[in-house]
Amino acid sequence: MPIYEYGCPTCGHKFEKLQSMSASGADCPNCEQPARRAISVFAAVSKGDGFASDMADLGGAPMPMPMGGGCGGACGCGH
Numbered sequence: 001m002p003i004y005e006y007g008c009p010t011c012g013h014k015f016e017k018l019q020s021m022s023a024s025g026a027d028c029p030n031c032e033q034p035a036r037r038a039i040s041v042f043a044a045v046s047k048g049d050g051f052a053s054d055m056a057d058l059g060g061a062p063m064p065m066p067m068g069g070g071c072g073g074a075c076g077c078g079h
């Protein structure tokens with residue numbers, strides 16, 4: 001069940017609510033007016049906020065070869 005983030009347009013209060021995807025909305029716990037759904041936590045994760053940017057930081061550099069025990073035979077040098 002996803003967690004939704006809500007922002008209240010009436011008082012500006014932000015809160016998160018765990019609810020089913022079929023739920024229509026939530027009321028602000030502060031002023032009890034209908035709040036607007038901002039983003040779901042799941043949606044934020046699926047954008048690759050962490051993993052994808054980590055990969056981008058490599059700048060297209062080749063992956064480091066596994067170390068320890070020579071070349072592993074990949075280069076054909078016999079080690």
Ligand SMILES: [Zn+2]
Nearest residue numbers: 008011028031
């Ligand atoms: Zn409110």
